[in-house]
Amino acid sequence: MTGFVLACASHSEAILAANLGRSPLLSHVPLHVEANAPSAAIAYNRALDATTAPVVVFAHHDVYLPPGWEALLATRLAELPPDWGVFGSFGIGLDEAHIGPVWSSSLGMIVGRVPMAPVPVQAFDELLIVLNRASGLRFDEALPGWHMYGTDIAQSARVAGFGAYAGALPCIHNDRYHEALGTDFDEAYRFMRRKWAEALPIRTPITKISRSGLHLKRDRWRNRQSAEFREGMAVGTDHPVETLAARCGWSRLGP
Structure with a gap:
């Protein structure tokens, strides 16, 4: 696939090199890195301003894109309605369903159901967000820090008349x-x-x-109660990303 650029905000060269930097597509797809930005929104808008590709893939530096990922991306984008503004590997459907699938090392499992077609969503996990530059969408630099921008861009797209979708675009x-x-x-x-x-x-x-705001307080309480269990589920980040992809059956992706 041509016509897209990979963009990343990173504070760690080591994490970037061990994960996103090992993605095979980087042999022929440009990677733009914004280092040590004050917020995700500022970093991503800087990346938008510094690049010209019609499709921008924003990925965390601890994400790995297995072989064949870019061909699968092209297939998934071709399935989208013309109104699409943003697309993601993991999102929350309008019915609150988890749409994936992606591997999470912190959870020790593949999360998200596998949809047969793009699903409209109200929020994204920020691990990977694909933006259609023609939509004119940008990230809200008033949003502080490194959280919730996946939800914000999904809501912004919908309000502006563009679609926010998630689909079967596996990654680690x-x-x-x-x-x-x-x-x-x-x-x-x-x-x-x-x-x-x-x-x-x-x-x-x-x-x-x-x-x-009571839902946040409730979820904080649940996190405290489940901390030991959740820690036991995590697999750690020291496994080679290629090994994780192979365990998921994603050594080679295809349409």
């Missing part, structure tokens, strides 16, 4: 286990609750944004 997310959400997540949650007050509730991959 070699993410480390997190025991609890930080205060930076709270800050992003409060921002989103204010910005999208008229659209609430909105289900994100982590929690539900509600007017009361």
